[in-house]
Amino acid sequence: MTDPTGQPVSARRMRTRELLLGALAEYDAVSRAELSRLTGLSRSAVGAGVAALLAEGLATEDAGPPAAAGRGRRAGLVSLRPATGVVVGIDFGHTHITAAVAGATGEILAERTAELDVDGRPNDALNSAADLVHQALEDAGQQLDRVLGIAAGIPGPLDVRTQVVRAPTILSDWVGLDPADELGRRLGLAVTVGNDADMGARGERAFGAGRGLDDFLYIKASHGIGAGIVLAGRTYRGSTGIAGEIGHTQLPGATSWCRCGSRGCLETVVSITEVRRQLSHVLKTGSGDGPTKLPALAELPSHPAAARVVTDAGRTIGRVLADLVNCLNPEAIVLGGELGTAGAPLVAGVRESIDRYAQPASAQAVSVRSGRLGRQAELFGALATAAGLRPGAGR
Numbered sequence: 001m002t003d004p005t006g007q008p009v010s011a012r013r014m015r016t017r018e019l020l021l022g023a024l025a026e027y028d029a030v031s032r033a034e035l036s037r038l039t040g041l042s043r044s045a046v047g048a049g050v051a052a053l054l055a056e057g058l059a060t061e062d063a064g065p066p067a068a069a070g071r072g073r074r075a076g077l078v079s080l081r082p083a084t085g086v087v088v089g090i091d092f093g094h095t096h097i098t099a100a101v102a103g104a105t106g107e108i109l110a111e112r113t114a115e116l117d118v119d120g121r122p123n124d125a126l127n128s129a130a131d132l133v134h135q136a137l138e139d140a141g142q143q144l145d146r147v148l149g150i151a152a153g154i155p156g157p158l159d160v161r162t163q164v165v166r167a168p169t170i171l172s173d174w175v176g177l178d179p180a181d182e183l184g185r186r187l188g189l190a191v192t193v194g195n196d197a198d199m200g201a202r203g204e205r206a207f208g209a210g211r212g213l214d215d216f217l218y219i220k221a222s223h224g225i226g227a228g229i230v231l232a233g234r235t236y237r238g239s240t241g242i243a244g245e246i247g248h249t250q251l252p253g254a255t256s257w258c259r260c261g262s263r264g265c266l267e268t269v270v271s272i273t274e275v276r277r278q279l280s281h282v283l284k285t286g287s288g289d290g291p292t293k294l295p296a297l298a299e300l301p302s303h304p305a306a307a308r309v310v311t312d313a314g315r316t317i318g319r320v321l322a323d324l325v326n327c328l329n330p331e332a333i334v335l336g337g338e339l340g341t342a343g344a345p346l347v348a349g350v351r352e353s354i355d356r357y358a359q360p361a362s363a364q365a366v367s368v369r370s371g372r373l374g375r376q377a378e379l380f381g382a383l384a385t386a387a388g389l390r391p392g393a394g395r
């Protein structure tokens with residue numbers, strides 16, 4: 001692998017570069033000391049890494065505001081330079097991969113999708129993702145050397161200290177893999193990787209229903225259920241990166257085995273697979289004349305019985321979210337993922353449980369809303385990350 005000047009890039013330098021670009025993509029202008037804290041890199045590694053980014057023209061550093069009288073100037077703040085090429089976003093679901101090429105402000109130029117058992121076949125998934133990126137670049141009439149950044153979301157937690165998939169019960173076939181390194185080697189460029197719900201939160205915050213929000217929960221409700229937690233303007237991942245795995249909250253009375261090895265997890269009751277099974281049952285029964293084609297979830301309000309199924313799923317999710325509302329006092333909950341596309345019936349169920357189970361002051365403070373980006377929130381979050389877009393930037 002080589003840098004833009006044709007020099008070989010060592011694995012350590014590439015990792016430093018990737019960590020710095022990731023931190024700069026997420027946070028507003030930050031000092032070198034903050035970069036060291038955010039990335040866990042030493043001050044000297046940050047210094048060398050920032051110098052390389054400045055030399056490549058990817059970052060800028062201002063002189064910093066004047067400090068108190070007699071103390072000189074404060075340390076300079078490092079920012080990503082506004083980009084002029086294209087960016088690439090990759091969304092790994094549990095059963096699909098989508099890669100998109102976009103302009104630096106997030107407008108999609110080309111998009112490719114493949115259906116695949118992502119959970120069970122990590123190497124095939126990584127190979128397929130690299131192929132999709134090449135195909136999307138070709139569709140967009142772009143070369144790899146025009147790519148300013150690549151980011152990907154994966155449907156499981158990454159250890160924030162090592163970027164390796166560690167949780168042995170969630171995405172278990174990926175354990176021990178470093179997806180950023182794997183994708184970076186396949187594509188020949190540094191790749192930033194994050195949890196899919198965090199990417200969804202970032203997508204809705206940059207382009208959709210999370211604009212202007214600094215304290216909110218993004219819920220990705222699809223085959224699994226995860227939360228992207230944004231607190232005080234920053235993504236919160238916990239000490240090791242597992243924060244937000246709300247799909248594995250135990251529900252009283254639920255007994256089905258979960259893929260994590262526990263029984264009665266939230267996602268055994270309200271995964272999109274389970275909700276679709278319930279919907280097809282209700283619609284068949286309701287029509288009285290055999291199998292009915294399952295409508296798109298967005299059309300459910302016109303099917304009263306089906307809307308009730310989704311509202312009930314919303315109540316179940318809302319019961320778990322009510323505890324989070326008490327703990328974190330968010331200003332909004334943005335419902336995303338495939339189930340989130342059901343819109344009003346789902347919002348109504350979540351709202352009902354929060355009003356019933358959260359403390360009134362916290363419940364009144366939180367707005368419950370559907371995501372605006374639908375199933376593309378994670379992809380847009382990856383594109384925003386790759387572009388280093390600030391929250392609230394326009395599309």
Ligand SMILES: [Zn+2]
Pocket residue numbers: 247248249258259260261262265
């Ligand atoms: Zn579970």
